[in-house]
Amino acid sequence: MNIAHTIFGVFGNATALFLFLAPSITxxxxxxxxxxxxxxxxxxxxxxxxCLLSAWYGLPFVSKDNTLVSTINGTxxxxxxxxxxxxxIYAPKKEKVKIFGIFSCVLxxxxxxALVSLFALHGNARKLFCGxxxxxxxxxxxxxxxxIMRLVIKTKSVEFMPFFLSLFVFxxxxxxxxxxxxxxxxFVAIPNGFGCALGTLQLILYFIYCGNKGEKSGDAxxxxxxxxxxxxxKKKQNVVNGKQDLQV
Numbered sequence: 001m002n003i004a005h006t007i008f009g010v011f012g013n014a015t016a017l018f019l020f021l022a023p024s025i026t027x028x029x030x031x032x033x034x035x036x037x038x039x040x041x042x043x044x045x046x047x048x049x050x051c052l053l054s055a056w057y058g059l060p061f062v063s064k065d066n067t068l069v070s071t072i073n074g075t076x077x078x079x080x081x082x083x084x085x086x087x088x089i090y091a092p093k094k095e096k097v098k099i100f101g102i103f104s105c106v107l108x109x110x111x112x113x114a115l116v117s118l119f120a121l122h123g124n125a126r127k128l129f130c131g132x133x134x135x136x137x138x139x140x141x142x143x144x145x146x147x148i149m150r151l152v153i154k155t156k157s158v159e160f161m162p163f164f165l166s167l168f169v170f171x172x173x174x175x176x177x178x179x180x181x182x183x184x185x186x187f188v189a190i191p192n193g194f195g196c197a198l199g200t201l202q203l204i205l206y207f208i209y210c211g212n213k214g215e216k217s218g219d220a221x222x223x224x225x226x227x228x229x230x231x232x233x234k235k236k237q238n239v240v241n242g243k244q245d246l247q248v
Contacts, residue, residue, distance in 0.1 A: 005182045009068035012175040016072045019168035020047075020079045026162055027083060030090050038160050040148055041087040041099040043141070048080035049106040050141035053134040056114055057187065063127050065183065109137075131187030138191030142173065142198050149205060158209050166206055170199025 023044070030036050051073040056062060058069030084103055088096055113133045117126045148161050173195025180189025 005179065008175055008179040008182060012172065012179050013068055013072040015168055015171040015175050016076060019165070019172045020076045022162065022165040022168050023083060025164070027086050030086065034090055036087060036091045036095065038151070041091060041095060042102065042147065043145055044080055044083040044087060045099060045102045045106045046137070046141045048077055048084060049110060050134070050138045051076040051080055052110040053113060053130070053137055057130045057134040062117065062130050063185070066185070069188065135187050135191045139194050142169070142191065142195040145198070145202065149202060152205050152209055156209050158206050161202065161206065163206055166199060166202035169195060170203055173199050
């Protein structure tokens, strides 16, 4: 039982690391274009909060036999912080204010949870409090790409939902779900079971719309055609006016 628990923990570390590094392709594009385009910045501070709370929950004085949870989430917290700062540099002003506000709330929530659990709670009460906080915000983290899934359905394009990100959401959620089941830890199993299900839905959407990647939606094409028609009409009118001026 302990061997299986460790194996799935190590596999969970590996898949989680790939999950944290998967957006690097997106951020390479953002840095190259010096624009965040239509990419959502919400998942990154929410993932940061999940990493901070999960790393705290995995510490020995909060919960036993969860060191692997702390190591990978501590690493993830560093990576996600870098992503947040890059997004803040290249995001439009309105989006920048929103992401900075979320980032500030993330730090405030984590600070509150850490201080309360450290000075006001002990034993099982501390584990229960930290576990519930980690579970709630893990579910929120996994749910944060729902806005992108909605965009995929609306535009029938997966341009802004990277495949590898969806794949590693599924693999990471599945491995930690099994890890939580083996260790009989509901605070690990429940949120990652949700992540496994959401990752499955993202992969289904990807395979449905992957053929449309980079294509414009029907409304966008109509708007572009209308603009082209208006430009043509203006050119024709300018030609007519020019001839009339010459005749005069």
